[in-house]
Amino acid sequence: MIDLYTWQTPNGFKVSILLEELGWDYRVHEIDIGKDEQFDPAFLKLCPNNKIPALTDSEGPDGAPIALFESGAILIYLANKAGRFISSDPIRHIEEIQWLMFQMANVGPMFGQTYHFRSKLEPEIAYARARYLRETHRLYAVMNSRLEASEYLAGPDYGVADIATWPWVSRFEWHAIAWPDYPHLRRWFDKIWARPAVKRGRAVPRVGAIWAGAFPEQSGD
Numbered sequence: 210m211i212d213l214y215t216w217q218t219p220n221g222f223k224v225s226i227l228l229e230e231l232g233w234d235y236r237v238h239e240i241d242i243g244k245d246e247q248f249d250p251a252f253l254k255l256c257p258n259n260k261i262p263a264l265t266d267s268e269g270p271d272g273a274p275i276a277l278f279e280s281g282a283i284l285i286y287l288a289n290k291a292g293r294f295i296s297s298d299p300i301r302h303i304e305e306i307q308w309l310m311f312q313m314a315n316v317g318p319m320f321g322q323t324y325h326f327r328s329k330l331e332p333e334i335a336y337a338r339a340r341y342l343r344e345t346h347r348l349y350a351v352m353n354s355r356l357e358a359s360e361y362l363a364g365p366d367y368g369v370a371d372i373a374t375w376p377w378v379s380r381f382e383w384h385a386i387a388w389p390d391y392p393h394l395r396r397w398f399d400k401i402w403a404r405p406a407v408k409r410g411r412a413v414p415r416v417g418a419i420w421a422g423a424f425p426e427q428s429g430d
């Protein structure tokens with residue numbers, strides 16, 4: 210049995226989307242980071258870095274249980290176990306890992322900082338706000354260029370790099386973007402959002418009022 214410890218955030222959605230794509234049974238454990246549940250000693254045993262997501266699999270490698278944290282590692286683990294959403298061809302495989310690392314090292318941290326500083330009002334952080342927003346827009350442009358040349362981020366096939374990146378772009382209303390500047394990214398975004406598994410995974414954990422699921426056009430501010 211797979212147990213997923215998660216919350217309604219982009220890093221959590223990555224794993225629930227992949228599990229929904231795989232169609233595997235899994236139990237969801239809500240870790241409300243707004244209530245600091247990520248610091249609970251029981252959760253820290255699974256993730257010493259006090260961040261969701263974490264995952265346990267009672268049937269890990271060689272049939273032994275395994276506990277994992279870091280969303281990128283969890284995606285690689287699940288995709289390898291399934292033999293899906295990551296290619297076994299050596300070149301395709303490393304391209305998938307490359308774009309997954311691009312998400313883990315760039316899109317996640319920079320978009321996260323943009324949200325953090327744009328949600329604060331103190332004037333002394335104007336520099337930080339501008340710096341991270343600029344970096345966020347640069348990353349939107351990198352993805353847009355890549356998707357002009359490629360159907361999906363890592364190549365012709367939908368895979369873990371897309372599953373890792375899509376939830377972060379789905380928070381585009383935090384990023385003051387003008388969608389007309391990124392037509393290829395928008396094409397990719399809408400195509401992935403049309404997948405039923407993505408809609409199901411984006412709604413995990415199902416707590417409180419779930420976001421309505423309609424993506425309005427955004428012209429920036």
Ligand SMILES: N[C@@H](CCC(=O)N[C@@H](CS)C(=O)NCC(=O)O)C(=O)O
Nearest residue numbers: 218219220242260261262279280281
């Ligand atoms: N690199 C980590 C980042 C995880 C992460 O930042 N999780 C956030 C939610 S999206 C969190 O749990 N924050 C709680 C905290 O920092 O205390 C991963 O990809 O798993």
